[in-house]
Amino acid sequence: MRHVTILGSTGSIGESTLDVICRHPERYAVHALTAHTQVDKLAAQCRQVRPALAVVGTAEAAQALAVQLRRDGLATEVAYGPEALVAAAADPASDTVMAAIVGAAGLPSAMAAACAGKRVLLANKEALVMSGHLFMQAVRDSGATLLPIDSEHNAIFQSLPAQHPQYGAHVEKIILTASGGPFRTRPLDSLHSVTPDEACAHPNWVMGRKISVDSATMMNKGLEVIEAHWLFSAPASAIEVLIHPQSIIHSMVSYRDGSVIAQLGNPDMRTPIAYGLAYPERIEAGVNPLDLARSGGLTFETPDLERFPCLRLAYEAMRAGGSAAAILNAANEVAVEAFLDGCLCFTDIPDLITRTLERCTADTPTSLDDVLEADRKARACAHSMLSSQYVV
Numbered sequence: 372m373r374h375v376t377i378l379g380s381t382g383s384i385g386e387s388t389l390d391v392i393c394r395h396p397e398r399y400a401v402h403a404l405t406a407h408t409q410v411d412k413l414a415a416q417c418r419q420v421r422p423a424l425a426v427v428g429t430a431e432a433a434q435a436l437a438v439q440l441r442r443d444g445l446a447t448e449v450a451y452g453p454e455a456l457v458a459a460a461a462d463p464a465s466d467t468v469m470a471a472i473v474g475a476a477g478l479p480s481a482m483a484a485a486c487a488g489k490r491v492l493l494a495n496k497e498a499l500v501m502s503g504h505l506f507m508q509a510v511r512d513s514g515a516t517l518l519p520i521d522s523e524h525n526a527i528f529q530s531l532p533a534q535h536p537q538y539g540a541h542v543e544k545i546i547l548t549a550s551g552g553p554f555r556t557r558p559l560d561s562l563h564s565v566t567p568d569e570a571c572a573h574p575n576w577v578m579g580r581k582i583s584v585d586s587a588t589m590m591n592k593g594l595e596v597i598e599a600h601w602l603f604s605a606p607a608s609a610i611e612v613l614i615h616p617q618s619i620i621h622s623m624v625s626y627r628d629g630s631v632i633a634q635l636g637n638p639d640m641r642t643p644i645a646y647g648l649a650y651p652e653r654i655e656a657g658v659n660p661l662d663l664a665r666s667g668g669l670t671f672e673t674p675d676l677e678r679f680p681c682l683r684l685a686y687e688a689m690r691a692g693g694s695a696a697a698i699l700n701a702a703n704e705v706a707v708e709a710f711l712d713g714c715l716c717f718t719d720i721p722d723l724i725t726r727t728l729e730r731c732t733a734d735t736p737t738s739l740d741d742v743l744e745a746d747r748k749a750r751a752c753a754h755s756m757l758s759s760q761y762v763v
């Protein structure tokens with residue numbers, strides 16, 4: 372029996388994780404669930420899986436949750452705040468932690484799970500983008516098992532040699548596939564006026580709003596290139612992005628001898644989640660079987676960096692090293708939030724990130740505090756430019 376903690380259980384990945392877990396009550400018990408402010412959804416999840424612990428973001432949310440749980444006669448303990456989140460991630464009562472909080476807010480708890488030697492199912496790509504070196508070091512030091520949940524990285528993990536899933540002399544290239552998002556073919560001169568709802572209408576995947584906007588700008592793929600660099604010890608020159616609009620091939624590894632090994636499946640995050648939960652076994656995930664004869668063909672194209680400047684910015688930040696990727700990530704989070712709030716137009720997202728990278732120095736972080744400080748400074752810088760320079 373595995374005892375699982377789900378950080379970010381009310382999100383898209385969190386809900387899919389609970390869906391897979393509830394299909395296998397004999398294998399998995401939920402120890403803790405966490406959410407930011409979605410009290411009603413979290414209360415419903417607690418009624419469903421009866422965790423020992425539930426963590427929320429604020430005292431008000433904790434009080435509202437406690438009232439609901441008491442009314443339902445549940446013994447679930449309620450805690451709140453960033454420290455409670457970190458404590459939940461490291462709690463010895465669980466052995467498996469799904470890190471599915473969105474953005475930089477998920478870094479301290481994901482890092483705590485890594486330091487505590489858990490089986491870490493990592494959906495929160497921002498943690499590796501911000502602090503890849505320190506995160507991988509924590510995994511090595513604690514003996515944690517790190518399993519990538521991002522579908523591309525899960526595909527690469529499955530396509531690398533099982534005994535050593537890392538880049539090496541035998542690998543020519545890691546090929547990350549990308550759908551190209553909702554604006555792949557939209558006329559370039561109309562991109563400045565796209566709305567948040569249009570940006571969040573992803574053709575193949577149902578996801579949270581932040582990652583959906585990242586997919587529309589292809590910053591998501593940029594963050595994934597950096598994520599792949601850390602997960603598989605691969606240099607930037609060995610990581611390639613290929614647009615594949617059908618999202619059937621989730622990524623590939625090209626070997627020196629000419630072989631290319633890929634992982635395929637319907638675009639449903641329950642497949643990588645089930646893989647992470649059951650590894651090295653395979654369990655039923657509720658995913659429809661892939662029917663290639665009816666899929667209507669698989670196509671590929673090279674990404675257009677004029678249409679998707681965020682992809683270029685991510686490669687540049689990865690090559691710059693130090694805290695450049697943390698600065699990139701922070702500026703992107705500020706820009707995406709401003710876009711979703713109607714305060715920044717879509718095509719100004721890369722512009723705000725570029726200006727933030729120009730203004731912040733990318734020192735080399737040696738601790739989690741250094742990374743969080745770089746994140747804080749970059750956010751402040753991006754916010755100050757947002758208030759002074761951009762008018763929608």
Ligand code: NAD
Pocket residue numbers: 378379380381382383384385405406407408409428470471472473474476494495496497520521522576577578579580581582640
């Ligand atoms: P989401 O917005 O649907 O859910 C986010 C979760 O994080 C929610 O439970 C929310 O309550 C919690 N949260 C938000 N802010 C928080 C804060 N400040 N403190 C504590 N908790 C907070 O996001 P999602 O789409 O499920 O994505 C989660 C992570 O997984 C992201 O890092 C994303 O990049 C990654 N990911 C998602 C998908 C996908 O298909 N959705 C695929 C690959 C990777």
Ligand code: MG
Pocket residue numbers: 521522523595
């Ligand atoms: Mg992905």
